[in-house]
Amino acid sequence: MWWFTQGLCFLPVFLVVWSSSTFIVSYVIALFRRDVDVLFPYISDTGANPPESCIFGLMTFVSACAGIATIYGRFKFVEKLNEETRVVSPRLNKAALVLGMLACLGMCVVATFQETTVTAVHDAGALLFFATGVLYIFLQSAISYHLFPYGSSMAVCRARLAVAVIALLAFFPTVICAFFVKQKDLHRDAESKDYPFHVASAVCEWIVAFSFVCFFLTYIDDFKLFTLRVKTEMG
Structure with a gap:
Protein backbone atom coordinates (compact mmCIF):
# COMPACT_ATOMS: atom_id res chain seq x y z
CA MET A 1 0.00 0.00 0.00
CA TRP A 2 1.26 3.47 -0.91
CA PHE A 10 -4.22 12.22 1.42
CA LEU A 11 -6.06 15.20 2.99
CA PRO A 12 -3.08 17.01 4.59
CA VAL A 13 -0.84 15.90 1.69
CA PHE A 14 -3.18 17.48 -0.84
CA LEU A 15 -3.59 20.61 1.30
CA VAL A 16 0.16 21.12 1.64
CA VAL A 17 0.95 20.47 -2.04
CA TRP A 18 -1.98 22.49 -3.38
CA SER A 19 -1.46 25.48 -1.07
CA SER A 20 2.24 25.64 -1.87
CA SER A 21 1.43 25.45 -5.57
CA THR A 22 -1.10 28.29 -5.19
CA PHE A 23 1.54 30.65 -3.86
CA ILE A 24 4.23 29.59 -6.33
CA VAL A 25 2.12 29.40 -9.50
CA SER A 26 0.52 32.83 -9.06
CA TYR A 27 3.93 34.35 -8.25
CA VAL A 28 5.58 32.81 -11.33
CA ILE A 29 2.77 33.95 -13.65
CA ALA A 30 2.75 37.48 -12.21
CA LEU A 31 6.53 37.61 -12.51
CA PHE A 32 6.45 36.33 -16.09
CA ARG A 33 3.88 39.01 -17.00
CA ARG A 34 5.92 41.62 -15.08
CA ASP A 35 2.93 42.53 -12.91
CA VAL A 36 5.03 42.42 -9.72
CA ASP A 37 8.63 42.99 -8.69
CA VAL A 38 10.97 40.01 -8.41
CA LEU A 39 11.63 40.64 -4.72
CA PHE A 40 9.20 41.16 -1.86
CA PRO A 41 5.71 41.30 -3.38
CA TYR A 42 2.78 40.65 -1.09
CA ILE A 43 1.14 37.30 -1.72
CA SER A 44 -2.01 39.14 -2.77
CA ASP A 45 0.03 41.27 -5.21
CA THR A 46 0.77 38.10 -7.20
CA GLY A 47 -2.96 37.50 -7.66
CA ALA A 48 -4.15 41.04 -8.26
CA ASN A 49 -4.32 41.20 -12.07
CA PRO A 50 -5.87 38.77 -14.57
CA PRO A 51 -5.16 36.07 -15.58
CA GLU A 52 -3.23 35.26 -12.39
CA SER A 53 -6.06 36.70 -10.29
CA CYS A 54 -8.43 34.07 -11.71
CA ILE A 55 -5.97 31.25 -11.04
CA PHE A 56 -5.12 32.59 -7.59
CA GLY A 57 -8.80 32.91 -6.66
CA LEU A 58 -9.71 29.42 -7.84
CA MET A 59 -6.69 27.71 -6.27
CA THR A 60 -7.13 29.59 -2.98
CA PHE A 61 -10.79 28.55 -2.80
CA VAL A 62 -9.81 24.90 -3.36
CA SER A 63 -7.18 25.28 -0.61
CA ALA A 64 -9.87 26.62 1.73
CA CYS A 65 -12.10 23.61 1.00
CA ALA A 66 -9.18 21.22 1.58
CA GLY A 67 -8.42 23.11 4.79
CA ILE A 68 -12.00 22.68 6.02
CA ALA A 69 -11.85 18.92 5.38
CA THR A 70 -8.45 18.58 7.07
CA ILE A 71 -9.41 20.69 10.10
CA TYR A 72 -12.63 18.73 10.55
CA GLY A 73 -10.71 15.45 10.23
CA ARG A 74 -8.29 16.59 12.93
CA PHE A 75 -11.24 17.57 15.16
CA LYS A 76 -12.84 14.11 14.85
CA PHE A 77 -9.47 12.40 15.43
CA VAL A 78 -8.91 14.31 18.67
CA GLU A 79 -12.52 13.68 19.68
CA LYS A 80 -12.08 9.93 19.18
CA LEU A 81 -8.82 9.81 21.13
CA ASN A 82 -10.42 11.83 23.90
CA GLU A 83 -13.24 9.30 24.33
CA GLU A 84 -10.72 6.93 25.93
CA THR A 85 -8.10 9.27 27.39
CA ARG A 86 -10.18 12.26 28.63
CA VAL A 87 -7.06 14.44 28.59
CA VAL A 88 -8.32 17.21 26.28
CA SER A 89 -11.21 19.51 27.09
CA PRO A 90 -13.95 19.11 24.45
CA ARG A 91 -14.35 22.89 24.54
CA LEU A 92 -10.70 23.33 23.57
CA ASN A 93 -11.14 20.95 20.65
CA LYS A 94 -14.31 22.74 19.51
CA ALA A 95 -12.64 26.15 19.88
CA ALA A 96 -9.82 24.98 17.60
CA LEU A 97 -12.41 23.75 15.08
CA VAL A 98 -14.20 27.12 15.05
CA LEU A 99 -10.94 29.05 14.65
CA GLY A 100 -9.86 26.77 11.82
CA MET A 101 -13.16 27.27 10.02
CA LEU A 102 -12.91 31.04 10.44
CA ALA A 103 -9.41 30.94 8.93
CA CYS A 104 -10.80 29.06 5.93
CA LEU A 105 -13.58 31.65 5.64
CA GLY A 106 -10.90 34.34 5.55
CA MET A 107 -9.20 32.46 2.72
CA CYS A 108 -12.48 32.40 0.77
CA VAL A 109 -12.84 36.16 1.22
CA VAL A 110 -9.26 36.71 0.01
CA ALA A 111 -9.94 34.48 -3.01
CA THR A 112 -13.18 36.26 -3.91
CA PHE A 113 -12.26 39.93 -3.40
CA GLN A 114 -9.07 40.95 -5.18
CA GLU A 115 -6.65 43.35 -3.53
CA THR A 116 -7.01 46.04 -6.20
CA THR A 117 -10.82 45.94 -6.53
CA VAL A 118 -12.34 45.75 -3.03
CA THR A 119 -9.31 46.48 -0.88
CA ALA A 120 -11.05 46.86 2.49
CA VAL A 121 -12.89 43.53 2.24
CA HIS A 122 -9.77 41.78 0.94
CA ASP A 123 -7.66 43.12 3.81
CA ALA A 124 -10.33 42.15 6.36
CA GLY A 125 -10.36 38.60 4.95
CA ALA A 126 -6.57 38.41 5.07
CA LEU A 127 -6.51 39.64 8.68
CA LEU A 128 -9.19 37.09 9.63
CA PHE A 129 -7.22 34.33 7.93
CA SER A 141 -0.04 22.61 19.59
CA ALA A 142 -1.53 22.71 23.08
CA ILE A 143 -3.88 19.83 22.22
CA SER A 144 -0.92 17.81 20.94
CA TYR A 145 0.90 18.21 24.27
CA HIS A 146 -2.25 17.24 26.19
CA LEU A 147 -2.67 14.09 24.07
CA PHE A 148 0.92 12.92 24.43
CA PRO A 149 1.73 10.01 24.38
CA TYR A 150 -1.60 8.92 22.89
CA GLY A 151 -1.34 11.17 19.85
CA SER A 152 1.80 12.44 18.18
CA SER A 153 5.37 11.94 19.35
CA MET A 154 7.08 14.55 21.51
CA ALA A 155 9.24 15.54 18.52
CA VAL A 156 6.11 16.36 16.50
CA CYS A 157 4.62 18.27 19.45
CA ARG A 158 7.75 20.38 19.68
CA ALA A 159 7.85 20.93 15.93
CA ARG A 160 4.25 22.17 15.98
CA LEU A 161 4.96 24.55 18.83
CA ALA A 162 8.08 25.87 17.06
CA VAL A 163 6.09 26.52 13.86
CA ALA A 164 3.34 28.23 15.88
CA VAL A 165 5.86 30.52 17.59
CA ILE A 166 7.45 31.43 14.26
CA ALA A 167 4.02 32.23 12.80
CA LEU A 168 3.13 34.40 15.81
CA LEU A 169 6.42 36.31 15.70
CA ALA A 170 5.97 36.96 11.97
CA PHE A 171 2.27 37.86 12.28
CA PHE A 172 2.79 41.09 14.24
CA PRO A 173 5.30 42.71 11.81
CA THR A 174 3.03 41.66 8.93
CA VAL A 175 0.10 43.63 10.33
CA ILE A 176 1.89 46.51 12.06
CA CYS A 177 4.24 47.37 9.18
CA ALA A 178 1.38 47.17 6.68
CA PHE A 179 -0.25 50.19 8.35
CA PHE A 180 2.79 52.31 7.43
CA VAL A 181 2.76 51.28 3.76
CA LYS A 182 1.18 54.03 1.67
CA GLN A 183 2.13 52.80 -1.80
CA LYS A 184 -0.71 51.04 -3.58
CA ASP A 185 1.12 50.37 -6.84
CA LEU A 186 2.17 46.74 -7.39
CA HIS A 187 5.64 47.94 -8.45
CA GLU A 205 3.53 37.55 5.39
CA TRP A 206 5.26 34.83 3.35
CA ILE A 207 6.74 33.39 6.55
CA VAL A 213 1.84 24.88 5.29
CA CYS A 214 4.57 23.40 7.50
CA PHE A 215 2.12 22.96 10.36
CA PHE A 216 -0.31 20.90 8.27
CA LEU A 217 2.65 18.87 7.08
CA THR A 218 2.92 17.52 10.64
CA TYR A 219 -0.62 16.10 10.36
CA ILE A 220 0.37 13.48 7.79
CA ASP A 221 1.41 10.71 10.21
CA ASP A 222 -1.66 11.30 12.41
CA PHE A 223 -4.02 11.06 9.46
CA LYS A 224 -2.64 7.63 8.55
CA LEU A 225 -4.24 6.24 11.70
CA PHE A 226 -7.95 6.82 11.03
CA THR A 227 -10.75 7.12 8.48
CA LEU A 228 -14.13 8.86 8.54
CA ARG A 229 -17.40 7.33 7.41
CA VAL A 230 -20.78 8.90 6.79
CA LYS A 231 -23.62 7.09 8.58
CA THR A 232 -27.20 7.51 7.40
CA GLU A 233 -30.05 6.90 9.82
CA MET A 234 -33.72 6.88 8.82
CA GLY A 235 -36.05 8.38 11.40
Missing part, protein backbone atom coordinates in the same frame (compact mmCIF):
# COMPACT_ATOMS: atom_id res chain seq x y z
CA TRP A 3 1.88 5.60 2.17
CA PHE A 4 -0.39 8.42 0.99
CA THR A 5 -3.35 6.03 0.70
CA GLN A 6 -3.24 5.07 4.39
CA GLY A 7 -6.18 6.39 6.40
CA LEU A 8 -6.98 10.01 5.52
CA CYS A 9 -3.35 10.84 4.86
CA PHE A 130 -3.89 35.15 9.56
CA ALA A 131 -5.21 35.97 13.05
CA THR A 132 -7.47 32.94 13.44
CA GLY A 133 -4.94 30.74 11.66
CA VAL A 134 -2.21 31.58 14.18
CA LEU A 135 -4.60 30.98 17.07
CA TYR A 136 -5.65 27.66 15.52
CA ILE A 137 -2.14 26.27 15.27
CA PHE A 138 -1.37 27.38 18.84
CA LEU A 139 -4.45 25.59 20.15
CA GLN A 140 -3.56 22.49 18.15
CA ARG A 188 7.14 49.42 -5.30
CA ASP A 189 9.46 52.40 -5.28
CA ALA A 190 12.60 51.36 -3.40
CA GLU A 191 13.42 55.01 -2.73
CA SER A 192 10.18 55.79 -0.89
CA LYS A 193 10.15 56.17 2.88
CA ASP A 194 7.66 53.35 3.43
CA TYR A 195 9.58 50.77 1.35
CA PRO A 196 11.36 49.22 4.39
CA PHE A 197 7.94 48.74 6.03
CA HIS A 198 6.68 47.06 2.87
CA VAL A 199 9.65 44.69 2.76
CA ALA A 200 9.26 43.74 6.43
CA SER A 201 5.51 43.23 6.06
CA ALA A 202 5.75 41.22 2.83
CA VAL A 203 8.57 38.95 4.03
CA CYS A 204 6.76 38.22 7.28
CA VAL A 208 3.30 33.18 8.19
CA ALA A 209 1.76 31.60 5.10
CA PHE A 210 4.40 28.88 4.79
CA SER A 211 4.30 28.33 8.56
CA PHE A 212 0.70 27.21 8.07
Whole structure:
Protein backbone atom coordinates (compact mmCIF):
# COMPACT_ATOMS: atom_id res chain seq x y z
CA MET A 1 0.00 0.00 0.00
CA TRP A 2 1.26 3.47 -0.91
CA TRP A 3 1.88 5.60 2.17
CA PHE A 4 -0.39 8.42 0.99
CA THR A 5 -3.35 6.03 0.70
CA GLN A 6 -3.24 5.07 4.39
CA GLY A 7 -6.18 6.39 6.40
CA LEU A 8 -6.98 10.01 5.52
CA CYS A 9 -3.35 10.84 4.86
CA PHE A 10 -4.22 12.22 1.42
CA LEU A 11 -6.06 15.20 2.99
CA PRO A 12 -3.08 17.01 4.59
CA VAL A 13 -0.84 15.90 1.69
CA PHE A 14 -3.18 17.48 -0.84
CA LEU A 15 -3.59 20.61 1.30
CA VAL A 16 0.16 21.12 1.64
CA VAL A 17 0.95 20.47 -2.04
CA TRP A 18 -1.98 22.49 -3.38
CA SER A 19 -1.46 25.48 -1.07
CA SER A 20 2.24 25.64 -1.87
CA SER A 21 1.43 25.45 -5.57
CA THR A 22 -1.10 28.29 -5.19
CA PHE A 23 1.54 30.65 -3.86
CA ILE A 24 4.23 29.59 -6.33
CA VAL A 25 2.12 29.40 -9.50
CA SER A 26 0.52 32.83 -9.06
CA TYR A 27 3.93 34.35 -8.25
CA VAL A 28 5.58 32.81 -11.33
CA ILE A 29 2.77 33.95 -13.65
CA ALA A 30 2.75 37.48 -12.21
CA LEU A 31 6.53 37.61 -12.51
CA PHE A 32 6.45 36.33 -16.09
CA ARG A 33 3.88 39.01 -17.00
CA ARG A 34 5.92 41.62 -15.08
CA ASP A 35 2.93 42.53 -12.91
CA VAL A 36 5.03 42.42 -9.72
CA ASP A 37 8.63 42.99 -8.69
CA VAL A 38 10.97 40.01 -8.41
CA LEU A 39 11.63 40.64 -4.72
CA PHE A 40 9.20 41.16 -1.86
CA PRO A 41 5.71 41.30 -3.38
CA TYR A 42 2.78 40.65 -1.09
CA ILE A 43 1.14 37.30 -1.72
CA SER A 44 -2.01 39.14 -2.77
CA ASP A 45 0.03 41.27 -5.21
CA THR A 46 0.77 38.10 -7.20
CA GLY A 47 -2.96 37.50 -7.66
CA ALA A 48 -4.15 41.04 -8.26
CA ASN A 49 -4.32 41.20 -12.07
CA PRO A 50 -5.87 38.77 -14.57
CA PRO A 51 -5.16 36.07 -15.58
CA GLU A 52 -3.23 35.26 -12.39
CA SER A 53 -6.06 36.70 -10.29
CA CYS A 54 -8.43 34.07 -11.71
CA ILE A 55 -5.97 31.25 -11.04
CA PHE A 56 -5.12 32.59 -7.59
CA GLY A 57 -8.80 32.91 -6.66
CA LEU A 58 -9.71 29.42 -7.84
CA MET A 59 -6.69 27.71 -6.27
CA THR A 60 -7.13 29.59 -2.98
CA PHE A 61 -10.79 28.55 -2.80
CA VAL A 62 -9.81 24.90 -3.36
CA SER A 63 -7.18 25.28 -0.61
CA ALA A 64 -9.87 26.62 1.73
CA CYS A 65 -12.10 23.61 1.00
CA ALA A 66 -9.18 21.22 1.58
CA GLY A 67 -8.42 23.11 4.79
CA ILE A 68 -12.00 22.68 6.02
CA ALA A 69 -11.85 18.92 5.38
CA THR A 70 -8.45 18.58 7.07
CA ILE A 71 -9.41 20.69 10.10
CA TYR A 72 -12.63 18.73 10.55
CA GLY A 73 -10.71 15.45 10.23
CA ARG A 74 -8.29 16.59 12.93
CA PHE A 75 -11.24 17.57 15.16
CA LYS A 76 -12.84 14.11 14.85
CA PHE A 77 -9.47 12.40 15.43
CA VAL A 78 -8.91 14.31 18.67
CA GLU A 79 -12.52 13.68 19.68
CA LYS A 80 -12.08 9.93 19.18
CA LEU A 81 -8.82 9.81 21.13
CA ASN A 82 -10.42 11.83 23.90
CA GLU A 83 -13.24 9.30 24.33
CA GLU A 84 -10.72 6.93 25.93
CA THR A 85 -8.10 9.27 27.39
CA ARG A 86 -10.18 12.26 28.63
CA VAL A 87 -7.06 14.44 28.59
CA VAL A 88 -8.32 17.21 26.28
CA SER A 89 -11.21 19.51 27.09
CA PRO A 90 -13.95 19.11 24.45
CA ARG A 91 -14.35 22.89 24.54
CA LEU A 92 -10.70 23.33 23.57
CA ASN A 93 -11.14 20.95 20.65
CA LYS A 94 -14.31 22.74 19.51
CA ALA A 95 -12.64 26.15 19.88
CA ALA A 96 -9.82 24.98 17.60
CA LEU A 97 -12.41 23.75 15.08
CA VAL A 98 -14.20 27.12 15.05
CA LEU A 99 -10.94 29.05 14.65
CA GLY A 100 -9.86 26.77 11.82
CA MET A 101 -13.16 27.27 10.02
CA LEU A 102 -12.91 31.04 10.44
CA ALA A 103 -9.41 30.94 8.93
CA CYS A 104 -10.80 29.06 5.93
CA LEU A 105 -13.58 31.65 5.64
CA GLY A 106 -10.90 34.34 5.55
CA MET A 107 -9.20 32.46 2.72
CA CYS A 108 -12.48 32.40 0.77
CA VAL A 109 -12.84 36.16 1.22
CA VAL A 110 -9.26 36.71 0.01
CA ALA A 111 -9.94 34.48 -3.01
CA THR A 112 -13.18 36.26 -3.91
CA PHE A 113 -12.26 39.93 -3.40
CA GLN A 114 -9.07 40.95 -5.18
CA GLU A 115 -6.65 43.35 -3.53
CA THR A 116 -7.01 46.04 -6.20
CA THR A 117 -10.82 45.94 -6.53
CA VAL A 118 -12.34 45.75 -3.03
CA THR A 119 -9.31 46.48 -0.88
CA ALA A 120 -11.05 46.86 2.49
CA VAL A 121 -12.89 43.53 2.24
CA HIS A 122 -9.77 41.78 0.94
CA ASP A 123 -7.66 43.12 3.81
CA ALA A 124 -10.33 42.15 6.36
CA GLY A 125 -10.36 38.60 4.95
CA ALA A 126 -6.57 38.41 5.07
CA LEU A 127 -6.51 39.64 8.68
CA LEU A 128 -9.19 37.09 9.63
CA PHE A 129 -7.22 34.33 7.93
CA PHE A 130 -3.89 35.15 9.56
CA ALA A 131 -5.21 35.97 13.05
CA THR A 132 -7.47 32.94 13.44
CA GLY A 133 -4.94 30.74 11.66
CA VAL A 134 -2.21 31.58 14.18
CA LEU A 135 -4.60 30.98 17.07
CA TYR A 136 -5.65 27.66 15.52
CA ILE A 137 -2.14 26.27 15.27
CA PHE A 138 -1.37 27.38 18.84
CA LEU A 139 -4.45 25.59 20.15
CA GLN A 140 -3.56 22.49 18.15
CA SER A 141 -0.04 22.61 19.59
CA ALA A 142 -1.53 22.71 23.08
CA ILE A 143 -3.88 19.83 22.22
CA SER A 144 -0.92 17.81 20.94
CA TYR A 145 0.90 18.21 24.27
CA HIS A 146 -2.25 17.24 26.19
CA LEU A 147 -2.67 14.09 24.07
CA PHE A 148 0.92 12.92 24.43
CA PRO A 149 1.73 10.01 24.38
CA TYR A 150 -1.60 8.92 22.89
CA GLY A 151 -1.34 11.17 19.85
CA SER A 152 1.80 12.44 18.18
CA SER A 153 5.37 11.94 19.35
CA MET A 154 7.08 14.55 21.51
CA ALA A 155 9.24 15.54 18.52
CA VAL A 156 6.11 16.36 16.50
CA CYS A 157 4.62 18.27 19.45
CA ARG A 158 7.75 20.38 19.68
CA ALA A 159 7.85 20.93 15.93
CA ARG A 160 4.25 22.17 15.98
CA LEU A 161 4.96 24.55 18.83
CA ALA A 162 8.08 25.87 17.06
CA VAL A 163 6.09 26.52 13.86
CA ALA A 164 3.34 28.23 15.88
CA VAL A 165 5.86 30.52 17.59
CA ILE A 166 7.45 31.43 14.26
CA ALA A 167 4.02 32.23 12.80
CA LEU A 168 3.13 34.40 15.81
CA LEU A 169 6.42 36.31 15.70
CA ALA A 170 5.97 36.96 11.97
CA PHE A 171 2.27 37.86 12.28
CA PHE A 172 2.79 41.09 14.24
CA PRO A 173 5.30 42.71 11.81
CA THR A 174 3.03 41.66 8.93
CA VAL A 175 0.10 43.63 10.33
CA ILE A 176 1.89 46.51 12.06
CA CYS A 177 4.24 47.37 9.18
CA ALA A 178 1.38 47.17 6.68
CA PHE A 179 -0.25 50.19 8.35
CA PHE A 180 2.79 52.31 7.43
CA VAL A 181 2.76 51.28 3.76
CA LYS A 182 1.18 54.03 1.67
CA GLN A 183 2.13 52.80 -1.80
CA LYS A 184 -0.71 51.04 -3.58
CA ASP A 185 1.12 50.37 -6.84
CA LEU A 186 2.17 46.74 -7.39
CA HIS A 187 5.64 47.94 -8.45
CA ARG A 188 7.14 49.42 -5.30
CA ASP A 189 9.46 52.40 -5.28
CA ALA A 190 12.60 51.36 -3.40
CA GLU A 191 13.42 55.01 -2.73
CA SER A 192 10.18 55.79 -0.89
CA LYS A 193 10.15 56.17 2.88
CA ASP A 194 7.66 53.35 3.43
CA TYR A 195 9.58 50.77 1.35
CA PRO A 196 11.36 49.22 4.39
CA PHE A 197 7.94 48.74 6.03
CA HIS A 198 6.68 47.06 2.87
CA VAL A 199 9.65 44.69 2.76
CA ALA A 200 9.26 43.74 6.43
CA SER A 201 5.51 43.23 6.06
CA ALA A 202 5.75 41.22 2.83
CA VAL A 203 8.57 38.95 4.03
CA CYS A 204 6.76 38.22 7.28
CA GLU A 205 3.53 37.55 5.39
CA TRP A 206 5.26 34.83 3.35
CA ILE A 207 6.74 33.39 6.55
CA VAL A 208 3.30 33.18 8.19
CA ALA A 209 1.76 31.60 5.10
CA PHE A 210 4.40 28.88 4.79
CA SER A 211 4.30 28.33 8.56
CA PHE A 212 0.70 27.21 8.07
CA VAL A 213 1.84 24.88 5.29
CA CYS A 214 4.57 23.40 7.50
CA PHE A 215 2.12 22.96 10.36
CA PHE A 216 -0.31 20.90 8.27
CA LEU A 217 2.65 18.87 7.08
CA THR A 218 2.92 17.52 10.64
CA TYR A 219 -0.62 16.10 10.36
CA ILE A 220 0.37 13.48 7.79
CA ASP A 221 1.41 10.71 10.21
CA ASP A 222 -1.66 11.30 12.41
CA PHE A 223 -4.02 11.06 9.46
CA LYS A 224 -2.64 7.63 8.55
CA LEU A 225 -4.24 6.24 11.70
CA PHE A 226 -7.95 6.82 11.03
CA THR A 227 -10.75 7.12 8.48
CA LEU A 228 -14.13 8.86 8.54
CA ARG A 229 -17.40 7.33 7.41
CA VAL A 230 -20.78 8.90 6.79
CA LYS A 231 -23.62 7.09 8.58
CA THR A 232 -27.20 7.51 7.40
CA GLU A 233 -30.05 6.90 9.82
CA MET A 234 -33.72 6.88 8.82
CA GLY A 235 -36.05 8.38 11.40
